[in-house]
Amino acid sequence: MPYPLAEVLSVTEKLWPVAGAEGWDAPGLVTGSPDQQVSSIHLVVDAVAESLDEAVAAGADLVIAHHPLLLRGVTSVAETQYKGAAVATLIRAGVALLSAHTNADVVADGTSAVFARKLGLESLRPIVPGAADGTGIGRVGTLAKATTLGRLARQVAELLPPTAGGVRVAGSYELPVREIALCGGAGDAYLAEPAVRAADVYITSDLRHHPASEAREQHLRGAGPALIDVSHWASEWLWLETAADQLRGALPEASVTVSELRTDPWDFAVVQ
Numbered sequence: 001m002p003y004p005l006a007e008v009l010s011v012t013e014k015l016w017p018v019a020g021a022e023g024w025d026a027p028g029l030v031t032g033s034p035d036q037q038v039s040s041i042h043l044v045v046d047a048v049a050e051s052l053d054e055a056v057a058a059g060a061d062l063v064i065a066h067h068p069l070l071l072r073g074v075t076s077v078a079e080t081q082y083k084g085a086a087v088a089t090l091i092r093a094g095v096a097l098l099s100a101h102t103n104a105d106v107v108a109d110g111t112s113a114v115f116a117r118k119l120g121l122e123s124l125r126p127i128v129p130g131a132a133d134g135t136g137i138g139r140v141g142t143l144a145k146a147t148t149l150g151r152l153a154r155q156v157a158e159l160l161p162p163t164a165g166g167v168r169v170a171g172s173y174e175l176p177v178r179e180i181a182l183c184g185g186a187g188d189a190y191l192a193e194p195a196v197r198a199a200d201v202y203i204t205s206d207l208r209h210h211p212a213s214e215a216r217e218q219h220l221r222g223a224g225p226a227l228i229d230v231s232h233w234a235s236e237w238l239w240l241e242t243a244a245d246q247l248r249g250a251l252p253e254a255s256v257t258v259s260e261l262r263t264d265p266w267d268f269a270v271v272q
């Protein structure tokens, strides 16, 4: 039996309260009407043409995307641009689109918490605590048993879906590591946080040359973590299955699926 979209929205608001989002973010409903009926929900990281086409072909009534399709102001949804084409595709097919972004990062079962638990980290706490207990940006935790930076990087590579960029590391392969900070998605803004500085290694995505180089120099002076840089998409894709299970629990009549498409923007790499 289908659910009115309004009822699905009340579930998503409980799971990922919009009040938890960063000020610059734009989570929420992008297309669709609260009155329309939802029996099939498809989860994706990115609302790109391929994943939206997949959702429409599968007969989904609602797409939940982690990344907002319309984050900054737009003045046109003409189909000459991909965002306009995406909006038109969804509206023509009667498919609603909702994004749960930083509001889904900070909750107790958010992107970083899921990543951290899958790595086996214990005693989890946020890098930057949120308003409510157990919430906040990123996670810091401890491995039950120390490992080496190289072995941890291999474990990360096996856990994440494969991408062209793979897993890049700054630090010595044999470095002993036990205290791990991580932030799913782009986390270079938190490199200076005390919880990150105190960790043996910081796992995140989209590390640019200068922040990474400066952090590596600090690490070599014994005053900061080694770095593991992973695909932004892959680090957040892990969360989709947890989100799907939560939705299945709250909306047992709905079919909830997770996209297996790789929407990391890099198609291939040439290894030198």
Ligand SMILES: [Zn+2]
Residues within 6 Å of the ligand: 067, 184, 185, 186, 232, 236
């Ligand atoms: Zn992201």
